[in-house]
Amino acid sequence: MARPNDEVGALLQEYSDLISITGGDEFKARAYEKAARAVAGYHEDVSRLDVRKLREIPNVGKSIADKVVEYLRTGQVRVVEELRAKIPAGVREMIAIPTLGPKKAMLLYRDLGISSVDELVHAIHSERLRELKGFGPRTEENILHGIQVLQQAGGRVHLNVATEVADEIVAELSAVTGCSRCCYAGSLRRFRETVGDVDVLAAAKDPGKLMRAFSQMSTVDEVIAHGEKKTSVRTTKGLQVDLRVVPPEAWGAALQYFTGSKQHNIRTREMAVHARLKLSEYGLFDVETGDLVVSETEDEVYQRLGLPWIPPPLREDRGEIEAAQRGELPDLVSLDDIRGDLHTHTNLTDGLSTLEEMVREAARRGYSYYAVTDHAPNLYMQRMSDDKMLAQREEARRLDGKHRRMRLLHGTELNIDPDGEVDWPHDFLAGFDLCVASVHSHFTQPAREMTRRIVRACENPYVNIIGHPTARLIGRRPGVDADLDEVFRACARTGTALEINAYPDRLDLNDENILRAKHFGVKFAINSDSHSVVHLGFLRYGVGTAQRGWLTAEDVINTWPLRRLRTFLRKGR
DNA sequence: GCCGTTTTCGGCCCGACTGTTTTCAGTCG
Numbered sequence: 103m104a105r106p107n108d109e110v111g112a113l114l115q116e117y118s119d120l121i122s123i124t125g126g127d128e129f130k131a132r133a134y135e136k137a138a139r140a141v142a143g144y145h146e147d148v149s150r151l152d153v154r155k156l157r158e159i160p161n162v163g164k165s166i167a168d169k170v171v172e173y174l175r176t177g178q179v180r181v182v183e184e185l186r187a188k189i190p191a192g193v194r195e196m197i198a199i200p201t202l203g204p205k206k207a208m209l210l211y212r213d214l215g216i217s218s219v220d221e222l223v224h225a226i227h228s229e230r231l232r233e234l235k236g237f238g239p240r241t242e243e244n245i246l247h248g249i250q251v252l253q254q255a256g257g258r259v260h261l262n263v264a265t266e267v268a269d270e271i272v273a274e275l276s277a278v279t280g281c282s283r284c285c286y287a288g289s290l291r292r293f294r295e296t297v298g299d300v301d302v303l304a305a306a307k308d309p310g311k312l313m314r315a316f317s318q319m320s321t322v323d324e325v326i327a328h329g330e331k332k333t334s335v336r337t338t339k340g341l342q343v344d345l346r347v348v349p350p351e352a353w354g355a356a357l358q359y360f361t362g363s364k365q366h367n368i369r370t371r372e373m374a375v376h377a378r379l380k381l382s383e384y385g386l387f388d389v390e391t392g393d394l395v396v397s398e399t400e401d402e403v404y405q406r407l408g409l410p411w412i413p414p415p416l417r418e419d420r421g422e423i424e425a426a427q428r429g430e431l432p433d434l435v436s437l438d439d440i441r442g443d444l445h446t447h448t449n450l451t452d453g454l455s456t457l458e459e460m461v462r463e464a465a466r467r468g469y470s471y472y473a474v475t476d477h478a479p480n481l482y483m484q485r486m487s488d489d490k491m492l493a494q495r496e497e498a499r500r501l502d503g504k505h506r507r508m509r510l511l512h513g514t515e516l517n518i519d520p521d522g523e524v525d526w527p528h529d530f531l532a533g534f535d536l537c538v539a540s541v542h543s544h545f546t547q548p549a550r551e552m553t554r555r556i557v558r559a560c561e562n563p564y565v566n567i568i569g570h571p572t573a574r575l576i577g578r579r580p581g582v583d584a585d586l587d588e589v590f591r592a593c594a595r596t597g598t599a600l601e602i603n604a605y606p607d608r609l610d611l612n613d614e615n616i617l618r619a620k621h622f623g624v625k626f627a628i629n630s631d632s633h634s635v636v637h638l639g640f641l642r643y644g645v646g647t648a649q650r651g652w653l654t655a656e657d658v659i660n661t662w663p664l665r666r667l668r669t670f671l672r673k674g675r
Numbered sequence: 676g677c678c679g680t681t682t683t684c685g686g687c688c689c690g691a692c693t694g695t696t697t698t699c700a701g702t703c704g
Contacts, residue, residue, distance in 0.1 A: 129687055133676035163677050201693090203702050236701085240694055452688095481704085482689055543691075543704065 105266070106149035107636075110170055111142030113182065117169075119194050120185040122204035136161040141170070143454040143634030145463070149174050160454065192218030200248040200578060201241075209234060219249060252577065258296035259341055260576065261643045262606040265290065267321065267341055268300045275345070278315045280306045282350045287360035291414045293646030295576060295609045299342035301360050309347035316345045352384050355397035358404075359383035365419035366412075373407045373423075381407075415649035420617070434649045435628075437642055439661040442471035442508075445515065445538050445569055445601060445629035446638075450494055451477040451484040454634040457497055463635040465505035471664050473511035474498060475538050478525035480517040488530070495533070509664055511535035515569055520544045520551070522558025524565065531564035536671050538601065538629075540569030545582050552584040560592040566671050567627045568593065570603040570610040578607070586615060590622035597673045599659050600624055602651075604644025605631045616651025625670070626658050 118134035121127070140161045141148055148156065148170060156167035169179045189211070196207045196219055210216040213234060216225055226246060231237045268286040276284045281304050285291070288301035306312050313333045317325045326334040326342070334344045348356040359367060360383065374381035378389050385397030386406055396402040401411045409426045413434055416422040425431050447453035448460055455463075457474055464472040476494065477484040495512045502510040516524040516531075516539040524531075524539055531537060539559045547555065559565050571589065572581030593600055600619055603610045608631070611619065616626065628644040630637055648658065655661040659670055 127676080130676050132687070133678095136677080161677060165676060201702070205701060236695065238695060244694085485688070545704095546692095 106147055106174070107142050107144055110148055110173060111138045113173060113179065114138035114141060114166065114169075116194070117179070117182050117185070119197060119204065120182070120189055123189055123193060123197065123208050124185060125205075125208065133161065134166070137166045140454055143636055145455070145459070145635045160449070190217040192221070195219055196222060199245060199252055201244040202248060206236075206241075209236075219252075223249060251580070254577070258298045258577075259339075260606040261290075261293065261295060261297065261609070261646070262640065263339070264297035264300050264341065265643075267337060267339070267343065268302065270321065271300075271302055271316070271319065271343060271345075274319060275302065275304055275312060275315060278306075278312055280308055280311055282306060283353055285357070287357055288362060291361050292363065292417055293415045293643070293650055295612060295647065299344060302343060302345045303353075303357055303360050304345065304347045305350040305353045305356075306347055307349065312347050313345070348383070350398075352397045354399040354401070354403050355381070355385040356383045358400045361414050361417065363418050366417035366422070369419050369423050370404075370407060370409075373409075377407065379406070413649065415646060416652065418650070432652050432654050435645060435653050435655045435658050435661060436649075437645045439655040439658070440469075440628065440641060440645065441662070441664075442469045442473065442511075442660050443630050443632070443638065443641060444473040444511070444513070444536065444567065444627050444660050445475050445603070446473065446632045447476050447515075448474055448494075450490060451481075451486060452633060457494065458501060459635055460632070460638075461501050461508070461510060462505050463638055465508040467638060468506075469508055471509040471511060471667070473513045473536055475513040475515045475536070478514050478516045480519065480525040481542055492533075513537055515540055516559075516565065517542050518555060518559045520547060520555060522555040524559065524562060528564060531562075534564070535668075536566045537564050538567045538569040539565040541573045541582060545573055545579070547582070549583040549585055552582050553588050556584060556589050557592040560589070560596045560598040563673050563675055565598060566673065567599045567601050567629075569601045569629075570605075570608050570631070571600050572610050572612075572615070574608070574610055574612075576607050576609065581610070586618070587622070590619045590624050593619070593625075594623040597625075597670065599627045599670075602626055602628045602644045602648050603631050604628060604640045604642070604647070605637070606640060606643055609643060609647050611647075611651070613647055613650035616648060616653060620651065620653065620657060626653060627660050628658055629660070 114134050115138040118131045118138060121131040140159050144159050153167045153171055156162055156170055173179050193207055193211045196202055197204050214225060214230055216222050225231055226242050231242055268290055272284050272286055275281055283305040285303060286300060287303045290297050290300055304312050309330060313328060316333055317328060317335060321337045322335045323338045324336045326336055332344060332346050334342060336342050371381045380387045380389050386395045386403055388395055396406050404411050412422050412426055443464060446460060448457045449455060477486055479486045498510050498512040513534050513536040516537055518524060518539050518541050574581035600611055628648055630641045632638050659667055
């Protein structure tokens with residue numbers, strides 16, 4: 103099962119959406135939305151809490167606690183079911199379209215009977231929306247564009263969603279007797295930013311038992327196909343998972359084959375052909391005799407092709423074969439190299455956990471240093487003030503070194519305004535151990551202005567890291583239009599690091615931009631941007647993304663010892 | 676519906692942008 107907190111959070115969010123769509127009290131909808139976030143981000147498993155303990159979760163009161171209990175006990179909530187009966191699921195799906203919110207969705211449903219994205223496209227093309235008040239040609243355009251953006255994600259899910267499903271399935275299958283090996287492959291193993299379906303590979307002499315166990319798992323909603331070698335299912339969350347079972351002696355070749363990418367595999371098969379061999383998921387064979395050469399481990403397969411083992415995140419045919427031939431594969435940064443997280447929030451702004459909770463959890467993860475970087479005043483909605491920030495600094499100094507001797511850095515996430523200015527003057531900024539600066543608004547500036555804006559932020563002697571540099575949201579918002587090469591040059595020149603934001607709907611910078619930035623001599627910081635203790639683990643997705651960008655520990659400032667990091671943060675001041 | 680209290684009601688993130696209006700509603704961050 104997915105984490106019960108996520109499941110309950112999703113239910114509360116759905117109820118909030120349904121309240122908004124049906125024109126219910128907006129404050130009530132907001133209350134459910136806040137509760138949904140709080141539950142999803144809560145550190146304890148909600149399925150083990152009683153009503154009293156549930157009410158200790160921020161923004162969860164009696165009414166919501168009762169509904170959570172009702173859900174955990176019966177699998178549904180009466181009032182939610184009632185609203186579901188009134189509003190087709192497709193109407194709720196429509197509000198996922200950027201620029202289309204609950205009000206317009208309801209209008210479309212009530213007046214035109216539109217209850218799915220497909221019907222909506224149809225209605226626009228037959229110009230039926232023009233009958234409605236408040237809908238003009240630009241609205242039609244925006245909706246169509248929004249649908250396009252949505253569908254480019256193409257039913258792909260974020261990395262964390264797929265990883266959680268995959269980890270759980272692998273753990274369960276590994277425990278089945280007769281299963282000698284099991285892991286996930288495909289784009290997930292390569293840390294692609296979104297995943298279309300999950301490929302799980304297992305090795306066993308008798309596949310039957312594994313196939314049965316797989317189709318009977320509680321996460322499985324529907325079995326799409328099942329056979330001797332392959333079974334495909336759809337999980338309750340709508341994600342397709344394929345299980346392939348191979349004989350133990352073919353494990354390596356199969357894992358190599360199913361990990362991909364397609365382009366990488368074409369290259370490795372070509373290399374096999376040149377060596378008078380044939381590579382398939384069943385092994386590496388001698389073409390003339392048809393004899394099996396090797397297939398038991400990936401390492402052997404690559405070795406027999408004259409290559410060292412290539413880490414999956416590099417397998418995109420982006421030069422890794424050539425680098426491997428020359429013996430110049432990078433020694434990729436790994437999660438173990440990370441000494442601290444440099445961009446995190448607390449409940450002082452829009453986070454959910456207290457500073458102490460965040461610090462304790464960070465220390466438990468074994469970090470040697472950790473930065474808290476709450477939002478600055480210019481992001482008005484967070485209501486930050488000088489006094490609040492200074493009070494937090496005192497608390498941070500008090501907690502410094504108190505948990506497993508972890509050093510605590512007091513920082514902030516500044517807002518880069520349209521001119522490239524940030525929230526505070528230099529003398530106030532000088533009081534921080536480090537400053538992240540990010541774009542949070544005015545995303546549509548022309549490229550020249552946007553470039554100048556970010557470059558100016560880099561030139562600020564107190565800005566150390568540009569947070570989520572393109573501000574894209576995967577599947578929802580494209581990155582800003584800027585001359586990134588110019589930004590990379592400015593970062594290298596001024597000693598400003600670029601963030602690899604590990605939050606699964608950002609993953610910003612992405613792999614391709616990382617590769618390019620590295621050539622300019624830029625340094626990077628891999629940060630979780632956590633808003634709750636449960637987000638700290640997202641860092642692994644940032645590390646995977648950095649690996650796809652060929653980064654070594656040397657390229658990443660938060661793998662460095664604190665002394666060296668502090669020198670970098672001084673920016674030559 | 677939650678929360679905090681100058682507690683049991685009254686406020687709830689607040690400003691910008693967009694497209695449609697003709698003074699504003701809806702959406703977004």
